[in-house]
Amino acid sequence: MSDSSRSVKGLTALVTGAASGMGRATAEVFAAEGANVAVTDYTLEGAEAVAKDIVAKGGKAKAWKLDVGDKAEIETVVAAIAKHFGGLDAVVNNAGISGFTQIDNEGYDELWERMIRVCLTAHQRIIRAALPFLRKSKNPRIVNIASTEALGATALDSAYSAAKAGVTGLTRALAVELGKEGITVNCVCPGPILTGMTKAIPDDQKEIYAKRRTALRRYGRPEEVAHITVSLCMPAASYITGVTIPVDGGLMARNA
Helix, strand or coil, X not given: CCCCCCCCCCCEEEXXXXXXXXXXXXXXXXXXXXXXXXXXXXXXXXXHHHHHHHHHCCCEEEEXXXXXXXXXXXXXXXXXHHHHHCCCCEEEECCCCCCCCCCCCCCHHHXXXXXXXXXXXXXXXXXXXXXXHHCCCCCCEEEEECCHHHCCCCCCCHHHHHHHHHHHHHHHHHHHHHHHHCCEEEEXXXXXXXXXXXXXXXXXXXXHHHHHHCCCCCCECHHHHHHHHHHCCCHHHCXXXXXXXXXXXXXXXXXX
């Protein structure tokens, strides 16, 4: 038996979109397991609230404002994170947006461009900015958060679905490209989760959907996604790369 550790204690993880939902849960789980956490979000106020809460509970965290749609800001913030913590071991590309519209509606092009920029282009830019630091790590990990919309589709959601499908392709390609350096690249595809993106859906509609579509007959909790993400960053997960893991309560498995 190998003695590969199942602990992320002492490792440094960068989490984008960490002020709420799955991002916040991921930052909190990393911190609870002893990692140093770079909490980043579009607003500094939101990121600082999460970092403050983590520190109050005995964890190690620091907040940065990061607009993942801004290339220059990505480069500056990633370098600052590595400098502050003395390195970088894991990158979790979690930040994203949602948007629904018919393909021939006015404004579709604007939505498409913003969706691709935030939900796909940002991932590769953050990875590129982090690579010099990941290459110095003994446990380099990249986890991209996509969606089951990358594996199936919902009407009026084509821009989001295309961006998330792009994330799964980027994951596979970079896993192959970076594998020789020992850098693992994996993808998590959450299904219906109780986050800000689904908050506007009435509870009775959530219940109907979950019972009709998922094997577990319920929406998932952000921490249930976070634990899979953190597990992929453990030293013991060193032979897992290029995979897409649905965390969806059996959504993709169920036909009827």
